[in-house]
Amino acid sequence: MTTGARRRMGVEERREQLIAVALELFSQRSPEDVSIDDIASAAGISRPLVYHYFPGKHSLYEAAVRRAADELSARFVEPREGPLGARLQRVMTRYFDFVDEHGPGFTALMRGGSAAGSERATAVIDEVRRAAYGHILTHLGVRAPGPRLALVIRSWVGLAETTALTWLEDRSLPRAELELQLVHDFMALATVTAGYDEETAAVVRRVMAGEPADGPLAELASRLLVLVPQPS
Numbered sequence: 355m356t357t358g359a360r361r362r363m364g365v366e367e368r369r370e371q372l373i374a375v376a377l378e379l380f381s382q383r384s385p386e387d388v389s390i391d392d393i394a395s396a397a398g399i400s401r402p403l404v405y406h407y408f409p410g411k412h413s414l415y416e417a418a419v420r421r422a423a424d425e426l427s428a429r430f431v432e433p434r435e436g437p438l439g440a441r442l443q444r445v446m447t448r449y450f451d452f453v454d455e456h457g458p459g460f461t462a463l464m465r466g467g468s469a470a471g472s473e474r475a476t477a478v479i480d481e482v483r484r485a486a487y488g489h490i491l492t493h494l495g496v497r498a499p500g501p502r503l504a505l506v507i508r509s510w511v512g513l514a515e516t517t518a519l520t521w522l523e524d525r526s527l528p529r530a531e532l533e534l535q536l537v538h539d540f541m542a543l544a545t546v547t548a549g550y551d552e553e554t555a556a557v558v559r560r561v562m563a564g565e566p567a568d569g570p571l572a573e574l575a576s577r578l579l580v581l582v583p584q585p586s
Contacts, residue, residue: 368407369417372408375396375397376393376415379392379396381456382459385411389411416478419463422459422463423478423479423482426449427485429451430485432445434495437565437566438565438571439541439569439572441493446514446533446534446536449533450521453518460519460522461519464515483508483512487507490507500551502550502551503547503553503557506547510536517532537571538570538571544561
């Protein structure tokens with residue numbers, strides 16, 4: 355993100371520019387491989403000027419992580435309208451859009467590293483997970499889940515993260531297939547838990563009652579039914 359000819363910027367405008375430049379570079383390479391000189395060159399300013407706005411790469415990385423985390427959290431925002439399966443599929447499409455656009459940066463964001471080695475950066479990532487958890491609760495229409503339903507949601511958020519990280523390693527599986535599979539994974543986790551927990555069972559019944567015959571969750575039900583032995 356080279357700015358071309360230099361021009362004077364206000365303090366906030368320059369900080370925003372440097373964060374945007376850092377995000378773009380971190381999306382192309384691991385933060386460990388990006389130097390202050392790289393950021394200064396891409397921004398079209400001198401190295402000392404970068405230090406004028408940020409004390410060092412760690413502080414700039416933390417600001418970039420915060421920006422990326424806010425954007426990633428926003429991918430889970432979806433109007434609470436229509437069948438849950440379609441809503442989750444749209445969320446997963448936006449989630450993988452972010453992963454696709456910010457590959458190395460997403461990996462560094464979720465796995466950390468020497469450049470990311472601050473507790474504040476780690477705390478920001480935990481905020482993303484909590485935000486995703488909260489958005490899913492909203493989609494389910496549940497305010498205070500019991501421990502089993504809470505475990506379903508937290509497990510699924512972690513599964514989405516792991517799936518995205520694994521996909522980035524070689525992209526050998528079709529992205530659209532994984533997005534749909536994660537929607538199915540959510541309901542599969544919930545359905546298994548429903549066998550042990552009435553709260554989760556009630557949620558599953560309510561969700562499936564609102565699913566159209568051609569929706570992604572109805573498709574999962576048809577895929578699973580063929581695995582159940584039929585009485586002879």
